[in-house]
Amino acid sequence: MWLLPDSKGEPAMQDTERDQLLQRINILERARSRSKVVALVALGLATVLVLCLLVAAGLGVAMAVRAQAQRDRAVRAEAEAREQKRRAEEKRDAAKDRHKAKQPEKTP
Numbered sequence: 001m002w003l004l005p006d007s008k009g010e011p012a013m014q015d016t017e018r019d020q021l022l023q024r025i026n027i028l029e030r031a032r033s034r035s036k037v038v039a040l041v042a043l044g045l046a047t048v049l050v051l052c053l054l055v056a057a058g059l060g061v062a063m064a065v066r067a068q069a070q071r072d073r074a075v076r077a078e079a080e081a082r083e084q085k086r087r088a089e090e091k092r093d094a095a096k097d098r099h100k101a102k103q104p105e106k107t108p
Helices: 015-102
Strands: none
16 A cells, blocks of 8 residues: 655555664664674773783883893892902902011021
C-alpha cells in the first residue's frame, strides 16, 4: 500500500519499508556506538602502553647513569689505591735507605 505521493510525483514510502529503514538506522547507530567504545578503549590501551614505554625508558636511562657513576667511582678508587701503594713503597724505600746509611760499612 503506497501512501500519498510527494510533490515530485514519487510514491510515498510504505509503512513496512519505513520500519525497515528505521530498524536499519537503529542498528547502524548501535554499531557506531560500539565502534566509539572500542576506539576509546584502544586509545586508552595505547596511552597506557606509551606511558609504560616512557617509564621503562626513564628507568633505563637512570640505571645507565647510575652504572656510569659506579664505574667512575671504581676507577677513582683504583687510582687512589695505586697512589697509596706508590707512596707506601716510597716510604719503605726511604726507610731502607736511611737504615743502610746508619749501618757502618764493615771492613775486612
